[in-house]
Amino acid sequence: MTLTTRRSVTKAAPARHRPRRKDRAVEALWGYAFIAPVGLGLAVFYLWPVLQTAYFSFTEWGAFGGHTWTGLENYLRLAVDPEMGRALVNTLTYTVLGLLAIPLAIVFAALLNTKGLRGVGVYRTMFFLPVVTMPVAIAMVWRWLYNGDYGLINQVLSLVGIDGPNWIADPATALPALVVVGIWSSVGYNLIIFLAGMQAIPKEYYEAAAIDGAGPVRQFFKVTLPLLSPTAFFVSVVSVIGSLQLFDLVYVMSGSGSSARSNPAFPRLETVVQLFYERAFVTNDRGYAAAIVMALLMLIIALTAFQFRLQRRWVHYG
């Protein structure tokens, strides 16, 4: 950011004012002064805890503080913990399936972007509503929708003679059911971003394409999609990170708190952050919990770096 601004400043006004070395130092100082409040907040509330957590992941940390250095023991335990493996598989499956929200959001955004469509604001609000709703409230409502005996979904299915399952208590359906809620609650956010991305595409491209004889479908694939790829890249990075940190939705939907474990589908629902929560705050195994989140942090960094590498293949910047 700072690089580009500086370059554009010097480019724009080279003749009028040649900044001296001292001026630039003062300017930089002001810059740091302005970001200091945010930087300080980040350092105190994010960076410091992360460093502390990293340290604690090499210790055995009691319920009330007081820790002893155990070296790599937590990580060795983590490597062979079947529960961690299971939670990792669930989390990654959820993340991959959750990516379906992106094409879905693009389609909806394209529909909303149709010229002359009436009531765009109403649709936009409708799609965006789940985003501003508390995840816990969403989870509670969906829990009832999915209820095997009294849920709305199974009531509707019974009208056509289908005996629906206990959606979130059945190991076969629990994770897909969770993914549906995840997509439903995130599609609105993605849609707004894609809509903005589409509206930023210059009209001239479409006019040129139309003159060349491209119909609406061809225009969508040849103009809209490629020019939307930077937006799609941003959305996919953000949603992968979000999915990997999934907690509140599954915490409430699987049976709220300690009873979640008695859900027969729990082995298919448990996420990495949920396991972290239980180790840190329920079973008082905090050093181990710290190792779990450090592993998750590494995974997030690795997957994000991987996405940045991959983007060269498919992202077009105008």
Add this chain to the structure above:
Amino acid sequence: MRKSARLGAAVFGVVLAVSACSAGGDEPAATAGQEKVTLSYAMWDNNQKPVMEELGKAFTAAHPNITVNVQLTPWEGYWTKLKAAATGGAAPDVFWMNGPNFQLYASNGVIRPLEEEITKDKVDLSVYPKPLIDLYTFDGKHFGLPKDMDTIGVWYNKSLFDAKKVPYPADDWTWSDFNEAAAKLSDPAKGVYGTAAQLTSFQEYQYNTIDQAGGFVISPDGKKSGYDNPQTIEGLRFWTDLIKNKQSPDLKTMTDTFPLQLFEAGKIAMYWGGSWNVSEFAKNDYTKDKVDVAPLPKGQKQATIIHGVANVVSAKTGHPAQAWEFVKFLGSKQAADILGKKGPIPAYNGTQSAWVAAHPEFKLQTFLDAVAYAAPFPVSKNTAAWNEAELTYLTKAWTGEEPVEKAAAELATAMNALLAKE
């Protein structure tokens, strides 16, 4: 999803921040004197907040220099917050303690032993049920005075019994009487079941039948699991058989709709519940005139789990003398009389008649009579760790995926490993 990420980070951050900020908060210890002191008193039950405040005022009336600040933290966040505060040395002066958490706090030196004070002030501990005194004893030292108590009974739906012409439970009924009634009351086609073999509340379910079968959950020295004991397994099989025979909903159904909700919708005829359910059932439009309570059925022997909350003092309180005065007052007959009119059953023997009289529509004496054969709540230093294992392993027996012996044996192995680490 994004919110969840931030929430997780925020929770963790706050916990760390709390521990960082309050690390230097130790106040110099003050002796009981004439200075004005405010004691913080933490509790988790919103329903009991008014009566706790009333008790605080009654205490201030007798000790004009000490005021009490009642701090409510709802159950969901109570232990997390208390742990963070205690880690930072800023725990409330006096707070509610329960059985499963007690040894963790006592063994880590977070709460103060009250042995000397009890001896010095000649507090008579025999006025409380013995299992409760034992529950709050660690390393031979007493750490708290019991505040209230609860026992378990069978809440039953009279109209479902009438509809199937099944006689109401007798006071001396047995497991086989219970099973017979459950069979007659069940009507799976209508979604009505004799009972619900709830997996998630061991206090109301498994621990009782394990004791009734002559088994045990944890050895008296707290070192060994009892889940591989054949009699303990019989106590578990009592429940898995009910599911197998379709006299209880299956685990999936109970995951979707909790047994309490099913009972309050007339889908369950017999619900094993605590004395704390009284206020709920008295208020609920469906249950208020349809249900009553009977003692737990007898297995090899008669048994019910007894539990109660105790008041304990923080080891780092700046006012240990005043805090003890308050705890002593809360454990007194005067306090129990106030509590009994509004709240749960007071632990002080002989003060419970007001509690029984409050709801003449239920046979509440049942819960008091049960104290005579009550068994202690099984705990150890890190109870939460094996409580989690109980759910992890027994879920497989409850779904029928594994025979109950096998699941219980696996649980015993896991629990023994956890106990060895304590």
